[in-house]
Amino acid sequence: MKVQPNENEYIISPEAESISQFLQQLEAAYSDFLSKNIIVDLTTAQPTLKEVELFQSIHDQHIANHKSFVIVVDGFDFNEATEGLNLVPTLQEAYDVIEIDEIQRDLGF
Numbered sequence: 001m002k003v004q005p006n007e008n009e010y011i012i013s014p015e016a017e018s019i020s021q022f023l024q025q026l027e028a029a030y031s032d033f034l035s036k037n038i039i040v041d042l043t044t045a046q047p048t049l050k051e052v053e054l055f056q057s058i059h060d061q062h063i064a065n066h067k068s069f070v071i072v073v074d075g076f077d078f079n080e081a082t083e084g085l086n087l088v089p090t091l092q093e094a095y096d097v098i099e100i101d102e103i104q105r106d107l108g109f
Helices: 019-033 049-053 056-064 091-106
Strands: 002-005 009-013 037-041 069-072 086-088
Touching: 009 019, 009 091, 019 056, 037 091, 056 069, 069 091, 086 091
Parallel strands: 009 037, 037 069, 069 086
Antiparallel strands: 002 009
């Protein structure tokens, strides 16, 4: 698992491990990431829909902590994806989602 800390978020991506191994590592280290938004970059992993949906639990947990959790997936049919997950095709769009989420939180939504 590769972790890139930024000012307001962590960009976390798998290295050579499978999606399920990556998710296990992320869940094990999750307490280290509570203070910031999380961007999970799966652009090089090319996950299936079922693999992406495995992130639902940790996504919901992070949202409940009043932080954003966005998954970057390239070459993916977003129409088939679960509506509860924040899925975007590019890293820039992940930053945009986080910015919008932070504005909504500041306004009390």
